Amino acid sequence: MRHIEAQRIVVKIGTSTLTHSNGKLNLQAIDQLCYSLSGLVNDGKEIVLVSSGAIGVGLGQLGIKERPSSIPEQQALAAIGQTQLMTVYQQRFSVYGQKIGQILLTHDVMDYPKSRENVLNTFENLLKLNVIPIVNENDTVAVDELDHHTKFGDNDQLSAIVTTLIDADLLVMLSDIDGFYDKNPRKFEDAKLIQTVNTITDETFMKASGTGTKFGTGGMTTKLRAAQKMLTENKAMILANGENPSVIFEILNGKQVGTLFVNKH
Ligand SMILES: Nc1ncnc2c1ncn2[C@@H]1O[C@H](COP(=O)(O)OP(=O)(O)O)[C@@H](O)[C@H]1O
Ligand SMILES: N[C@@H](CCC(=O)OP(=O)(O)O)C(=O)O
Helix, strand or coil: CCCCCCCEEEEEECHHHHECCCCCECHHHHHHHHHHHHHHHHCCCEEEEEECCHHHHHHHHHCCCCCCCCHHHHHHHHHHHHHHHHHHHHHHHHHCCCCEEEEEECHHHHCCHHHHHHHHHHHHHHHHCCCEEEEEECCCCCCCCCCCCCCCCCHHHHHHHHHHHCCCCEEEEEECCCCCECCCCCCCCCCCECCEECCCCHHHHHCCCCCCCCCCCCHHHHHHHHHHHHHHCCCEEEEEECCCCCHHHHHHCCCCCCEEECCCC
């Protein structure tokens, strides 16, 4: 058993968990996610959801099989997919009487004190109202250019930024894999799950590689960067399989699932 005490929790869910490999929405996962998070709010927890999926859902809607490589095309798909994604969240959360709000952010939100303050105020007020803020990167304005501090398409690190900004106790990262392994389990059958990570070094990064599906973006590397930020902030992160998002209840009950990234005390 693990001792997990968390009141304010950020949950990040990736495209590969929200969509099937044919590009269609994984309604079972989405429904279970909405049910679980609503249940936690009813139990008095403060929950923020960082949800990817805009580009993946946009692809599915247009019936496009491959993710285009150009940023403008991806941005257009995100604009299409984000509204569909929020519509589905709105429908599914409302079944459980749960209200939601949308927050679109860029990675540089922490760099500008006024933006930071305004975003934080929005989060605090939504949480006070028992609303679940649903965050995604503002894909339309985010670009990967040297004159701009943002990096397009990395919600793993964005979720770590949000966790830090709102001073949450725990970041739960739901992916399409059971946790962090000593090598990529999709390539190596003998890969072993690591249950706890206390420090992240270059050696840790050597164990990580790219994405598991054609819709995921950062692979394990961006998840490790997020975990690294959490350890620097003395916060905890759990990486677990989001196939059944109700796994969050097991996590909060201290069951040994996924990989826990935490500083040694
Ligand atoms: N050491 C590792 N342990 C676990 N997964 C790894 C590792 N190295 C690479 N991966 C890959 O990272 C993938 C998860 O990242 P990604 O596809 O970006 O998912 P998401 O859409 O949830 O962000 C896994 O499916 C796996 O293929
Ligand atoms: N903002 C993008 C997601 C970027 C991203 O980090 O995706 P993922 O690797 O699936 O978590 C979108 O909504 O499609």
